[in-house]
Amino acid sequence: MLLTRLLSNDFPRSRVLAVVLLLIFLALALTPFVVPGVKALNVAAKVLVFVVLVASFDLLLGYTGIVSFAHTMFFGIGAYGIAIASTRMGPGWGALATGLAVALAVSFVLALGIGLFSLRVRAIFFSMITLAVAAAFQTLASQLSEFTGGEDGLTFKMPELLQPSFQLMEEPFLGVSLDGRLICYYLLFVTALVLFLAMLRIVNSPFGRVLQAIRENEFRAEAIGYRVVVYRTVSSILSALFATVAGAMLAVWLRYNGPDTTLSFEIMLDVLLIVVIGGMGTIYGALIGSGLFVVAQSYLQDLLRMGSEAAAGVPALAALLSPDRWLLWLGLLFVLSVYYFPTGVVGRLRAPRKPPTPGGPSHPVAPAPAAPAPTIEGDLLENTR
Amino acid sequence: MNKLKDFDWMPLALVPALAVLVLPLVGSSSTWLTLTVAGLAMGMIIFIIASGLTLVFGLMDVLNFGHGVFIALGAFVATSVLGSMGDYTGSERLWMNLLAVLPAMVVAMLVAGAIGLAFERFIVRPVYGNHLKQILITMGGMIIGEELIKVIWGPLQIPLPLPAGMRGTVLMGDAAVEKYRLIAVVVGLLVFGILLWTLTRTKIGLLIRAGVQDREMVESLGYRIKVLFIGVFVVGSALAGLGGVMWGLYQQNVVPQMPRLHHRRAGGRATGRPDGQLHRLPGAQGGAVFQHRADDGHPAVAAAGRLRPVEVRVLPCS
Numbered sequence: 001m002l003l004t005r006l007l008s009n010d011f012p013r014s015r016v017l018a019v020v021l022l023l024i025f026l027a028l029a030l031t032p033f034v035v036p037g038v039k040a041l042n043v044a045a046k047v048l049v050f051v052v053l054v055a056s057f058d059l060l061l062g063y064t065g066i067v068s069f070a071h072t073m074f075f076g077i078g079a080y081g082i083a084i085a086s087t088r089m090g091p092g093w094g095a096l097a098t099g100l101a102v103a104l105a106v107s108f109v110l111a112l113g114i115g116l117f118s119l120r121v122r123a124i125f126f127s128m129i130t131l132a133v134a135a136a137f138q139t140l141a142s143q144l145s146e147f148t149g150g151e152d153g154l155t156f157k158m159p160e161l162l163q164p165s166f167q168l169m170e171e172p173f174l175g176v177s178l179d180g181r182l183i184c185y186y187l188l189f190v191t192a193l194v195l196f197l198a199m200l201r202i203v204n205s206p207f208g209r210v211l212q213a214i215r216e217n218e219f220r221a222e223a224i225g226y227r228v229v230v231y232r233t234v235s236s237i238l239s240a241l242f243a244t245v246a247g248a249m250l251a252v253w254l255r256y257n258g259p260d261t262t263l264s265f266e267i268m269l270d271v272l273l274i275v276v277i278g279g280m281g282t283i284y285g286a287l288i289g290s291g292l293f294v295v296a297q298s299y300l301q302d303l304l305r306m307g308s309e310a311a312a313g314v315p316a317l318a319a320l321l322s323p324d325r326w327l328l329w330l331g332l333l334f335v336l337s338v339y340y341f342p343t344g345v346v347g348r349l350r351a352p353r354k355p356p357t358p359g360g361p362s363h364p365v366a367p368a369p370a371a372p373a374p375t376i377e378g379d380l381l382e383n384t385r
Numbered sequence: 386m387n388k389l390k391d392f393d394w395m396p397l398a399l400v401p402a403l404a405v406l407v408l409p410l411v412g413s414s415s416t417w418l419t420l421t422v423a424g425l426a427m428g429m430i431i432f433i434i435a436s437g438l439t440l441v442f443g444l445m446d447v448l449n450f451g452h453g454v455f456i457a458l459g460a461f462v463a464t465s466v467l468g469s470m471g472d473y474t475g476s477e478r479l480w481m482n483l484l485a486v487l488p489a490m491v492v493a494m495l496v497a498g499a500i501g502l503a504f505e506r507f508i509v510r511p512v513y514g515n516h517l518k519q520i521l522i523t524m525g526g527m528i529i530g531e532e533l534i535k536v537i538w539g540p541l542q543i544p545l546p547l548p549a550g551m552r553g554t555v556l557m558g559d560a561a562v563e564k565y566r567l568i569a570v571v572v573g574l575l576v577f578g579i580l581l582w583t584l585t586r587t588k589i590g591l592l593i594r595a596g597v598q599d600r601e602m603v604e605s606l607g608y609r610i611k612v613l614f615i616g617v618f619v620v621g622s623a624l625a626g627l628g629g630v631m632w633g634l635y636q637q638n639v640v641p642q643m644p645r646l647h648h649r650r651a652g653g654r655a656t657g658r659p660d661g662q663l664h665r666l667p668g669a670q671g672g673a674v675f676q677h678r679a680d681d682g683h684p685a686v687a688a689a690g691r692l693r694p695v696e697v698r699v700l701p702c703s
Binding site: 061065066067122123124127128269272273276319320322324325327328330331332334335338339342 | 448508511512516517518520521522524525526528529532533535536540
């Protein structure tokens with residue numbers, strides 16, 4: 001029962017998926033104790049941040065069916081909020097709270113403004129406007145060097161509890177010293193978990209259903225009586241706020257923020273890749289996608305290196321298989337995903353192989369309504385105007 | 386006379402009007418001339434690039450987020466072509482230089498056009514009429530294109546020096562104007578003229594405009610509009626390739642990340658004229674030049690006396 005409430009009745013609905021999700025969850029929860037070393041912890045923290053960021057983007061792309069290119073802007077606002085507040089007010093919990101609050105407020109106002117201006121018309125204009133606004137913001141962030149540190153960014157300190165030098169206990173616990181770094185990691189972990197569940201709750205609420213209805217057929221949703229503009233704007237605001245918190249998480253972890261860390265277009269591309277490969281329209285896709293992406297980032301390159309060495313005789317093939325070109329293969333996977341399995345890995349795993357036998361599944365009351373697979377054909381009608 | 390009356394001259398007048406308007410702000414007329422030509426030159430290059438994007442979006446309702454790949458492609462092809470023509474580029478005489486640059490442009494346009502054909506066929510065609518997928522798929526195309534460029538030409542920045550005869554400045558009164566900027570303006574005007582002429586004075590242009598208005602009607606009259614639209618996509622890509630050559634020569638180097646640099650511009654561009662209708666071509670031009678001026682901070686920044694060369698702003702991304 002508790003699990004049902006926690007997961008908002010949106011179970012993985014696939015044994016493989018459930019196992020994989022559990023594995024990722026356990027891996028993230030136990031990283032500091034299982035895999036020693038700074039690097040593993042850094043990777044895990046990155047996954048945590050990306051899970052929140054990607055899930056919040058999925059709220060927009062997968063559930064509402066609109067593409068925003070300003071997602072990294074909100075990500076950056078969150079990070080800059082923490083960075084600027086910590087630099088100006090000195091390290092402390094007050095600075096963190098103030099920074100986060102101000103960042104959330106700024107994100108709210110910006111998202112509201114962009115949404116109201118551009119979501120009235122066709123959703124494609126929203127993409128263009130967000131692209132322009134994000135570019136402007138990035139330029140602004142690197143130009144206002146008084147305030148943001150310019151291209152160099154800002155380095156700052158955390159409250160004492162989260163500083164690496166802080167020791168909770170004299171004795172190491174299970175062979176791991178309980179320092180500020182570890183506390184910081186678990187702060188991130190808990191935040192990510194709470195936000196993840198909150199987003200799961202949102203998309204499975206009546207509000208989330210309306211969003212999906214709009215995605216599937218904007219015209220009909222409007223005809224039933226839902227104000228499409230309002231719902232889309234609220235969705236974009238929510239997604240912006242979650243992205244802001246994700247940015248704050250990253251800043252807390254890195255104790256640094258600069259334009260390239262949070263605002264660059266590369267991150268936007270990464271997020272797009274993760275959402276599409278993981279699965280649009282499934283919050284779980286964010287988790288799977290982030291995990292996969294980070295693994296690909298580290299291991300696909302090794303794999304390619306092996307392939308490249310094997311193909312050393314054919315220079316063209318060797319160049320294609322060069323480990324630096326891993327993004328090429330991920331890009332190909334991305335394009336193929338959009339064409340052939342728009343619901344991504346999670347959608348694939350969830351796809352029913354055979355018709356459900358009556359009374360078979362564990363929850364007989366709801367015979368797998370199979371959360372309407374996002375077909376993203378909803379835009380079709382809009383185009384005919 | 387009627388034709389003159391119908392002519393949409395307002396967008397065209399915008400650029401000169403703006404240029405005149407900021408004259409008192411700049412003060413010195415020689416500085417003003419230098420800045421105006423600089424703004425016009427970059428504006429024209431962006432116009433060449435953006436016109437392809439606008440055409441494709443206006444006609445086929447496809448917003449090609451991968452348009453930037455063709456820019457980079459054009460620029461990289463130019464490095465290869467010009468690199469193999471050292472005799473011509475090294476010469477001080479302008480006509481010898483043109484003999485090198487013109488083939489580079491043609492080859493770049495051909496390559497970009499050919500890749501554009503493939504891009505349309507494999508990337509865009511399966512997703513006509515679906516904006517969301519279009520955005521995603523063209524972004525994917527951009528990633529792949531950028532990586533393939535890195536495979537062929539390497540991930541590093543490649544210098545693309547201006548031919549010797551095109552370097553330096555000419556004095557116009559007191560004002561020193563870079564030669565290449567003048568050339569860019571001339572090429573831009575040429576492209577603009579040809580496009581305008583094609584769209585308003587030829588049968589193909591007529592069909593394109595009609596197709597934008599009512600695709601089904603044109604089809605029912607027996608024209609194969611699909612072929613026409615593919616042609617437009619190819620021309621749009623080729624124009625981006627040309628723009629890439631011009632831009633590369635302007636920056637004097639090319640980076641594989643060009644698609645993304647352009648991306649920022651594409652956003653601004655497309656937002657400026659979201660309706661992207663064909664008869665608005667003068668608008669595209671006005672928009673491009675105007676936007677670049679704003680980018681460059683032409684009036685305000687110059688007045689404040691801290692003019693920043695474009696190069697500085699574009700490069701940090703690499």
